[in-house]
Amino acid sequence: MDRILVTGAAGQIGSELVPALRERYSADCVVASDIRIVAPAAAQQGPFEQLDCTKPEQIQEILRRYEVRRIFHLAAMLSAAAEEKPQAAWELNMGGLYNVLELARQHRCALFFPSSIGAFGTTTPRDKTPQDTIQRPDTIYGVTKVSGELLCDYYAHRFGLDVRGLRLPGLISHATLPGGGTTDYAVAIFYQAIRYRHYTCFLRPDTSLDMMYMPDAIRAILALMDADAAKLKHRNAFNITAMNFTPDALAAAIRKHLPDFRIDYEIDPMRQAIADSWPRSVDDDAARAEWGWKPYYDIDTMTKDMLEKLGAKLKPVR
């Protein structure tokens, strides 16, 4: 069985992708890695390596030792965190990706690279944003994502590297808190709704963005990597979406289960400006046509599941 390396595995996506990969293949063949050392319980579920993706020699050593053939490169700094530290964001998001691409080329590994709706900017058409369109992002996160998409395409056509990717929307999950993105409100709102029946949102009530529930995102990542290469015209940077809502609409969906839930707003100008530069919705027809993408969860089924799963581990604070 070919070995798999997951970078940034302790983050929001990795903490659910690693168990999914281990269930699908076997625990031994999925090497989780992160710059952070994970809790002993998580590390016991399969191999874990402390790995800093800005250090190519560390990546090289792990690829050699485990004879890795497939990499899921998740280590990155997210949009709001990156805007606070643009130089460090460039070093991790671009430097880390370059190291991984170059070593994937040398070791003949297939690679998954997650891009984002943040790869678009204010001059991009904002409704039903097409797969192939203007990409002039204003944030350092977006600059690293669009540059990353281009670098992945370059390695695919210049060196024949099998590198594939998705432009993920905001991800909603109950296992791990998000790592400093603009769509984090859509996770935090559930924690606060269960604990306090109240949430103060940092985006305007009418801010419309694409979102996806984590089980759909994990299915999408696995399906894209399984897809028949001959059918992929794009390979990299596929638009995908599952649902589209505003903070106001999400609060209304929560109120169907918790009628006394209240939301108010204290707008964070930095995160609002980022959200305002992103698409209100994207067109994912290319993903549907080329590898059969189809989401299972919409706002109501996701909300019900989030409240059930988080309700089992959080207590109301009254």
Ligand SMILES: NC(=O)c1ccc[n+]([C@@H]2O[C@H](COP(=O)([O-])OP(=O)(O)OC[C@H]3O[C@@H](n4cnc5c(N)ncnc54)[C@H](O)[C@@H]3O)[C@@H](O)[C@H]2O)c1
């Ligand atoms: N979560 C989302 O909503 C979302 C949406 C679109 C795209 N993405 C992309 O998906 C990828 C994973 O996102 P996530 O939400 O899991 O992020 P996250 O912030 O939750 O996790 C990133 C992980 O990378 C680790 N890390 C930081 N510096 C590192 C380094 N130098 N070397 C190795 N690991 C390092 C962190 O410790 C963290 O565990 C990123 O590329 C992100 O841009 C995420």
